[in-house]
Amino acid sequence: MTISEETRSELRDIAGRYPQARSGLLPMLHLVQSAEGSVTPAGIEACAEVLGLTPAEVSAVATFYTMYKRHRVGDFHVGVCTNTLCAVMGGDAILARLEEHLGVGNDEVAPKRQGDQYSVSLEHVECNAACDFAPVVMVNWEFLDNQTPDGLVRTVEALRAGHPVASTRGPRICTWRQAERVLAGFDDGLADEGPAAGPASLAGLQVHATQAEIAGLVQLADAPRHGLTNEEYDA
Amino acid sequence: MTLPDASANGSSANGSSATGPSGTGALMPVLTANWGLERAWTLASYAAFGGYQALDVALGMTPEDVVETVKASGLRGRGGAGFPTGMKWGFLPAESEKPRYLVVNADESEPGTCKDIPLMMASPHTLVEGVIISSYAIKANRAFIYVRGEVLHVIRRLQAAVREAYAAGHLGTDIHGSGYDLELVVHAGAGAYICGEETALLDSLEGRRGQPRLRPPFPAVAGLYASPTVINNAESIASVPAILKNGAEWFAAMGTEKSNGVGIFSLSGHVTRPGQYEAPLGITLRELLDLAGGVRAGHELKFWTPGGSSTPLFTAEHLDVPLDFESVAAAGSMLGTRALQIFDETVCVVRAVLRWTEFYKHESCGKCTPCREGTYWLAQVLARLEQGHGSEDDLDLLLDQCDNILGRSFCALGDGATSPITSSIKYFRQEYLDHLTHGGCPFDPAASTLFAQEVLA
Amino acid sequence: MSEVSTGDTTTVNLTIDGMPVTVPEGTLVIRAAEEVGVQIPRFCDHPLLAPVGACRQCLVDIPDAGNGRGFPKPQASCTIPVAEGMVVETDNATASKAQQGIMEFLLVNHPLDCPVCDKGGECPLQNQAMSNGRGESRFDGQKRTFAKPINLSPNILLDRERCIVCQRCTRFAAEIPGDPGIALIDRGARQQIGIAEGRDFSSYFSGNVIQICPVGALTSAEYRFRSRPFDLVSSPGVAEHDACGAAIRIDHRRGKVMRRLAGNDPEVNQEWISDKDRFAFRYADAEDRLRYPMVRDADDPSTASGHRAPLRPASWLEAFELAARGLAAAGGVGAVGVLPGGRGTVQDAAAYSSFARDTLGGADIDFRARPLSAEETRFLAEHVRGRSEVTYADLDAATEVVLIGLEPEDEAGTIFLRLRASTLRQAQAGAQRIRTIAPLLSPGSAKLGAELVRCTPGDEAAAIAGLTDVAPTAVILVGERLATSPGALDAAAALADTTGAKLGWVPRRAGDRGAVEAGAFPLDAHARDADQIIEGVLAGDVRALLVGGVDPDDTGDPAAFLAALDRAEFVVSLELHPSEVTRRADVVLPVAAVTEKTGTFLTWEGRPRPFPKVFDKPATYSDAEILGQIADRYVAMESAAPPLPEGLAGKHPRRAAAGAAVGAGAFRLSTWKLMIDNGSLQMGDKSYAATARPAIALLSRANLHRLGTTVTVTGDRGSITLPAQAADVADDVVWLPSNSTGRGVLADLASPGSGVEVTSA
C-alpha cells in the first residue's frame, strides 16, 4: 500500500509543529495507524522520508511503544487493565470472560461474524491511571469505568452490532482509526462530550462539601466552589 | 471496617504533623475544587471560577520574582521524587544562547497513580495556566505537555483548552499585553511507562525510543534539544496558579514542616469510596480511610502502597504514618505519587507482587542489563513460587537478585521493580511459604473482586 | 593535593585499587584504571564510541568521590569522570558483588553454545564470565529464544539470542560512518538489534560491527563456521585497496587468508576499516590466479594469417630470458614504454622506475592507469613529490576542509571516517566547515555535513577560483580525478598558495603515492606520459610495453590502450590474474600478491606503511624481484639492441588532453568509482559484492520526469542503459558510477566531463 499525498502532507504538518521535526515522529506514527490501520512498512518509509531518517531508525521507535501495532487491530480495541489493582478488583475475571466470549487470546482480533458491523480486538493493558474506577477497561482509549464481566460482554456485543456506546467519562466511542487521528493531534470536535469528572474523581470533593456544610461554611448548592484562601476558610 | 489500634475516628486524634487550615485530617480542595462544576473543562467555567487571574498576577511580577514565590511556597515535585520545584527552576543557567523549554510530565503511568489524568480531564485550564506562569518564570517561549497516549478524552480536553487559551490571548504572542510569547503543544505519547522518567520522556519527545539518558548533563543544562529545560509533573505545574494567586505563605502554611502545601491523594482498591482526596501533606492513611468510608465493608486492611507500586508496601502498622516525604521515608517507603492502593485480606500478596513484577518486566526499556534481565528472571522465580513450586531458598534468591538490581540499574525503574518484592518478603514471608505448603495459591481470586457477589454467585 | 596544570591539559590525581594515578581531567575512571593495568570488565564501553553506561558490567565502588564522601551505590566506571582525590575500588567486596551480579544477569538469557559459536575463544563475554562470573548460574528457567539467525545484510548475520544489547553495533553505525541502518527494535527483554523490513544494513563500513561485537551475535556470512580463533595465525598488514594505509590484521590458516580485521592504529585508521579492506581479499586465492610464467613463441608462420601462437607455460628462467631479450630487441631509449600501474609497493615502483631509467636508459614510465593530464604531471612533481604537507592529524585539527574532485566515502574510506569524527567532535567545540566542489551532494558528503559548491564537471577551476574565503587553517584535499578537469589542479595549488591553506593530493590506489615518490612518472620534460606511450605505440615509435597491474578499462582511452597492446611488437605483463593485457602479452610473469611479499605503501599523506610477508610461497616473486631478474639479463644483451632512430626523443604527439574532450551531447558526464564495484581486486566474495550500491544514473528531477526511470546514456565510445533516479544535479549533468556496469564508463561510454546524450530507454 502506498501512503496518499494527503497523508504525506499531514505528516509534514505534524513535523512542522515542533522546533525540530523529529519530535513529530510519535504523532506521525499515530497518523500512520489512522491511515493504514497499523504501522506498515510503507508508513515507516513515509515517516523516514519526511524526517530524513532511515527506516531502521523509525522502526526502532515504532516497535518501542505498545500503542503502535504491527498488525491489524479491531475497529474497537478493547484493553482490559490487568495490572495488580484492577486485576484483583476483577480485571483478570473480565479478561478471562472476554477471551472466552470472543474466542481470542491477548492482542488478537475477533473477526466480524455475520451481521456484525464492526470487529473487536482484545488486549490486556497496564495501569491506565484510573485505579479509583477499578476494574477499568479502555475501548479505543476511552474509559469504561467500574466494569463487570457480564457488563463488558454486553458492551462488546453492542459495539459489534454498531450500537452507540458512550464512554463512562467521554463521548460516544469512535473507531480505533478515528481515535488514532486525534492522538496525531487532529481535532474531532468531541472534547465537550461527557462529564468533567467521574464519581470517584469527585469523592473527596463531596466529602469536603459535606464536612464544610456541617461546619456551616459553604452551601452545597452554591457555586462557585473555588480554592478557598486562608481568610475565606477561617471566616 | 476494622482498623487496628486506634479509635474509629482517629482522624484528628493523632494528627501530629499535618497542619491544614482547619486542623488535621481535613480535606483541602484546591486543584480539585472546580471539578464538580458544570462544564468545568471549558474556559468559560474556569474563568468564572477565577481562572487566569493568577496569570495576571505573575505577569505583573518579574520572572525572577515568580521563581522566588514558588521557592518560598515550598512546593515540591508531585511526580514522585519531591524535589523542590522553585529550586529546580533556579538551576537553569542564568545566561544561555539556547532557547529554554518547559516540559510537563503528564505521562502518569505508575501503577496506582491516577491524579493527573482526572485533573486534566476536569480542569485542563488549571494546567494550561500553570504552564504559562511557569514558562514565564523560567523564560521559556515554548512548552510541551507530554501526556500518555492511552487517554483519548483527556487529550481532546487538553487540546481544546490550548485552542481556547490561544483564542483568548492567554497563549501566543504578547500574552495579556505583557510582551511575553509562548507556544504550547500537547504531545501524545504512545504507550511506555518509562517515558514518565524525565530523561526518557525527553528522548521520546524528541521522536526517539523512550530510554533514559545519561546524567549529567541534567535537563536544566541540556534537556530538550540539548537546551536548558525544566521538566515537572502535571500536578506540580497545576499547583502554581493557586500559589501565585493566594501567595507563597498560604501554601507554605499547609502541610508539614518540610512537605508544604496540599496534594491529591488517590485512594483505590478495597475502600468504600475510592477516589481523589486533596489534603495537606502529612495526613495519614487512617484519616483518609476515615473520609473514604473505610476499607470495604466486612474486610480489613492487609497491605497498601503509599505512592504507587514502586514504593515499598506498607501494612496496617503504618496507618498513622504522616503522608509527607520525610515520615514515609523514615518508615521505610516513599511518598511517591500518593497513590494509595488499598488491599484487604482477600488479596494474595504473592499474586499482587508477581503481577507488578510482570509489569516492570513488560515496561523495562531494555537499555541496562540488571533491569532487563533481572525483571525477566524475577518474574520467573515469582511465578514458580506463586504456583507452589520452588523452595524457601527462592526467597533468598529473590532478595539477592533485588540486591543486584537495586542501585545497579540505569534508572529508577529497576529500583522500583524491587520494592514490592523486598517489602512483601519482609512483611509476608510466611505467605510465600504457604504457597509452597499449599501447593499453589491459597486465596480465592474471586473474593477480591469488586463484583465478588456476581462472580461468587 | 591540588589539580596540576601542565601546559593546556589539567591533570587529576586519584587512587585506584590503592595505586596512585594521574590522568588528564575528564578521563573516565575505566580509562584511568587501564593506566595502572587494572582492567575493569566491560561490554558496552568502547573508547571510540560515546559512553552509554548500558551494560552496567563496569560497576566499581567509589568510597570517596574526592570530596570525602562516597557514592552510596556502585558506579559505572565507563561513564564517570575522575575527580581529584577520588578513591576507586574495582575489586573489593562491593565492586565484585556488583560485577558478578551483572554477569549472572547477562548469562540468564545467553545461550550456552560457545562450542559452536564463531566468537568462542575470543569472546569478551566468555572471558569475563570466566574471570568475573560466579561458578554456576542460579538461573534454571526458560531462556529467551529467537528464530535464528537473521541477515542484517548479505555480509552480516545476527544471532539474536547471543546478543547482550550492548548497542556497540548500533552506536557504531550511527556515530562512526553515519549509517544508522541497524537499530534497537522492540523493548525490554525482547529488545533486539534489527533492520527495517526489507532494508538491509547498508554501510561501506558495516564489517566493523562484527569485530566490536563482544559476543558472537554478529558474524560474517563468509567467515561464519569456517574457522576457530585458536586455529588461526595473525599477521599485521596494510590494506591495499586505497591510498589510506589502514592497518589490518590478517588471520590465516594453512596458507589461506580466512578473514581480515581492522588493526589498531590511532594515527591512521584508529580501529576501523572499510568493508573493502575487510572482505575483499579472495582475489589472491582465486581459481584463475596466475601460478607460473607463460610465454608466446614467435608468430606461427604456418598459418596464412600469421596467427599469434598461444601462450604456453614456461620456466621462470626462460621467461626472464625471453622478457629481457624481447625488450632489448625493441630498441633502446624511447622504444619501450613502462606502465607499472598503481597497486605496487614503493619497492615495486622504485624497481619499475629504475628499470625504465637505468636499465632501459629512458624515462617513458607512468604509473597512472587512469585519465591523466600534463597539468597533473607538473602538479605531482611540484606539489606532491617529496612533500608531506597534510596528515590525518591535520584533518582533525583543520577549522575547515575543502574537498575537490574527491568523494572520501567512496574513494578514501579512512579519510571519510576521520572527517566525520572531527565534524562530530567539533560540532560541540565549534564546527569544522566542510565544503565540497562537486556536481552534487553525494550521500557521503551529506554524512559529513558538507556544503556543496555546485560545479559542472570540467568547470572545477572556475569554482575553485570562486572560493574567496578559505582560511589559512584550512586543508584542501584534491582527488586524482581532478586531472581530467583542465586548470583545476593549478587553481587548487594557487588557492593553497594565496590562502596559506594546506594542500593534500588523494589518489585512489595504494601504490600511487609511492610511485610518485619513486619517480615512476614522467619527471623529465621530454619523457612520455602514459597517454603518450600509448600514442607512441600506435604511431610505431614505441615498440614494446612493460605493463604492471593495469586494467585497460581503467585507462583514459581503453580502446586505444587495447589497440596499442595489439600493435606493440612485444609486451611483457606482470599480473595476478589473466587479463586483457596478459591475453595480448608475449611474456606473462605472475606476481606476488600483497600477502606474499614484504613491502611498503605510502599513504596519500606520504606516510610509510611497511608490512611483512604473510605467506612464504615458493617461486613467488614481487614485481621488484622479477624486474631485477629481467634487468640482470637485459644488461647482458643490451648491445644487441638496434639504435633508436635519430631525433625522436622528446617529440611526443598527444591526441587530445584527456578530460578536456567535450563531446557533442547536451549532458556533461560526471562519474567516479563507488567504493564497492567491479574492480579486479574485489572479485571472489559474493556476499561482499551483494552489498554494492546499485548502478544508477542520477539526473535532475526535471530530466527524470521527462526521461523516465530507465535511461540510455550515449557517448563517443558507446551507450549504457541503466535505471535512473532524481538527484540534486544541474539539468545538464548526468552522473554514473565509473565501474559498476559492463566494462565501465571509460570503455563503454565516454571520458569524464565530456558531453553525452541521455534518452529514455
Ligand SMILES: Cc1cc2nc3c(=O)[nH]c(=O)nc-3n(C[C@H](O)[C@H](O)[C@H](O)COP(=O)(O)O)c2cc1C
Ligand atoms: C520509571 C519512572 C517513571 C516515572 N513516571 C512519572 C510520571 O508518570 N509522571 C511524573 O510526573 N513523573 C514520573 N517520574 C518522575 C520523573 O522522572 C520526574 O522526577 C518528575 O517528572 C519531576 O517532576 P516533579 O519535580 O514536578 O515531580 C517517573 C520516574 C521514573 C523513574
Ligand code: SF4
Ligand atoms: S549484536 Fe553484538 S554489538 Fe550489537 S548490541 Fe548485540 S552484543 Fe552488542
Ligand code: FES
Ligand atoms: S561498560 Fe560501563 S556500563 Fe557497559
